Amino acid sequence: MNLHVRVLTIGALAKATGVTTPTIRYYEEIGLLPPAPRTAGGQRSYDDDDLGRLTFIKQCRDFGFGIDQVRVLLDLSISTKRDCVETRDIAQVHLDEVRQKLAEMRLLERRLESFVTRCNVACAGGPGQDCVIFKDMAAPAKAGGCCGS
Amino acid sequence: MNLHVRVLTIGALAKATGVTTPTIRYYEEIGLLPPAPRTAGGQRSYDDDDLGRLTFIKQCRDFGFGIDQVRVLLDLSISTKRDCVETRDIAQVHLDEVRQKLAEMRLLERRLESFVTRCNVACAGGPGQDCVIFKDMAAPAKAGGCCGS
DNA sequence: CGTACTCCTTCAAGTAACTTGAAGTTCAAG
DNA sequence: CTTGAACTTCAAGTTACTTGAAGGAGTACG
Numbered sequence: 256m257n258l259h260v261r262v263l264t265i266g267a268l269a270k271a272t273g274v275t276t277p278t279i280r281y282y283e284e285i286g287l288l289p290p291a292p293r294t295a296g297g298q299r300s301y302d303d304d305d306l307g308r309l310t311f312i313k314q315c316r317d318f319g320f321g322i323d324q325v326r327v328l329l330d331l332s333i334s335t336k337r338d339c340v341e342t343r344d345i346a347q348v349h350l351d352e353v354r355q356k357l358a359e360m361r362l363l364e365r366r367l368e369s370f371v372t373r374c375n376v377a378c379a380g381g382p383g384q385d386c387v388i389f390k391d392m393a394a395p396a397k398a399g400g401c402c403g404s
Numbered sequence: 405m406n407l408h409v410r411v412l413t414i415g416a417l418a419k420a421t422g423v424t425t426p427t428i429r430y431y432e433e434i435g436l437l438p439p440a441p442r443t444a445g446g447q448r449s450y451d452d453d454d455l456g457r458l459t460f461i462k463q464c465r466d467f468g469f470g471i472d473q474v475r476v477l478l479d480l481s482i483s484t485k486r487d488c489v490e491t492r493d494i495a496q497v498h499l500d501e502v503r504q505k506l507a508e509m510r511l512l513e514r515r516l517e518s519f520v521t522r523c524n525v526a527c528a529g530g531p532g533q534d535c536v537i538f539k540d541m542a543a544p545a546k547a548g549g550c551c552g553s
Numbered sequence: 554c555g556t557a558c559t560c561c562t563t564c565a566a567g568t569a570a571c572t573t574g575a576a577g578t579t580c581a582a583g
Numbered sequence: 584c585t586t587g588a589a590c591t592t593c594a595a596g597t598t599a600c601t602t603g604a605a606g607g608a609g610t611a612c613g
Contacts, residue, residue, distance in 0.1 A: 264580095264589075264590080265589085266588095266589060266590080275571090275572085276590085277571075277572065278570085278571065278572085280591095281571060281572090285570090294579085294580095295579095296578075296579045296590085296591090297578080297590085297591065298578095298579070298580085298589085298590055298591075299591090307542035308542070310541075310542050310543065311541045311542040314541045314542075315541065316570095318512070318516060318519070319512055319516075321569080321570090322569075322570070331538075332537075332538035332541070332542075339523055339526070339537065340523075342523065342537060343520055343523035343524065346516060346519050346520050346523065349516060350513070350517060350520055353509060353512055353513050353516060354513060357506070357509050357510065357513060360502060360505065360506050360509065361506065363467070363468055363502055364502050364503060364506060366467065367467060367495060367498060367499040368499060370467070370495050370499075371495050371496050371499055374488055374489075374491065374492035374495065375492065377488070388491060389480075389481035392459070392460045392463045392464065392481070393456035393457070393459050393460040393463075393481075394456075413560075413561075413609095414560085414561075415559095415560060415561080424600090424601085425560090425561085426601065427600065427601085429562095429563095430599075443608085443609090444608095445561085445607080446562065446607080446608075447560085447561055447562075447607095447608065448561085448562090465599095470599090471599070
């Protein structure tokens with residue numbers, strides 16, 4: 256449909272993708288993006304290909320993939336014999352990691368919750384003269400109370 | 405009960421607390437731990453106070469508090485007018501952040517899950533000639549398919 | 554006393570993934 | 584032609600450590 260190529264400044268590309276301009280330059284520096292051609296004045300100029308590539312990168316980052324994983328995914332996306340199974344495997348590994356992290360965070364949430372609750376029960380309303388949280392925390396046992404007896 | 409003061413090397417302190425020796429030196433460098441007294445030969449030596457302090461730090465870190473928060477908590481723990489309410493507030497803010505993060509991760513998990521599932525449904529068993537994941541990912545819409553039509 | 558071995562020392566640099574700041578240039582508008 | 588936003592580069596800061604190199608201290612054994 257659209258035969259003419261849109262040209263974007265780095266700022267426009269940033270707005271279009273949600274990636275900040277310093278981050279775009281950073282991506283160029285580490286080779287995630289090819290060196291951008293420059294205008295007469297030396298400013299970077301981008302086209303729709305760059306828009307697509309950076310959007311892809313952004314999506315991957317939002318999925319929580321690390322830069323190196325994004326590199327692999329980008330290669331896969333460019334390869335002529337692109338392998339969806341390999342992509343799936345990368346995502347599966349990442350999903351496993353996310354679930355692991357999620358479990359840890361759930362545990363952490365419960366621990367913090369009980370911490371705060373105990374603080375409220377024992378000390379709400381003013382400074383706790385008898386707060387033993389610090390002694391509790393300095394003991395090697397499982398972390399626990401805040402202001403208990 | 406025990407009147408004599410145990411003296412610990414940095415390695416023994418590390419083992420007792422679960423904090424690595426380079427990390428202990430790092431904590432000293434950034435002022436979380438006071439400069440340790442040295443033996444004649446120049447090696448650091450620690451006592452039970454250090455053990456308590458470092459254990460406290462470790463517990464806080466395991467709770468996910470940042471170094472600067474640990475600094476505040478340490479100050480509170482030393483202050484004569486220690487304020488349990490302030491401690492509670494710090495923990496409450498942190499808990500809110502953890503819950504926020506947790507919500508994001510749950511969403512991420514669901515998205516990744518559907519990603520992997522779609523890959524399996526459409527492409528399991530070999531390279532996907534028609535895999536459109538990459539075009540999907542390069543489109544600015546909500547991230548989505550892997551190998552669907 | 555020597556030697557072997559582990560543990561200790563410092564200092565510098567590396568990690569992830571950017572962000573921030575300084576000082577200066579280019580572009581579009583009025 | 585001047586203003587001001589957006590662009591340029593380069594260096595350093597961020598978080599919380601980890602890793603590596605080169606060498607000294609402490610302890611056990613013979």
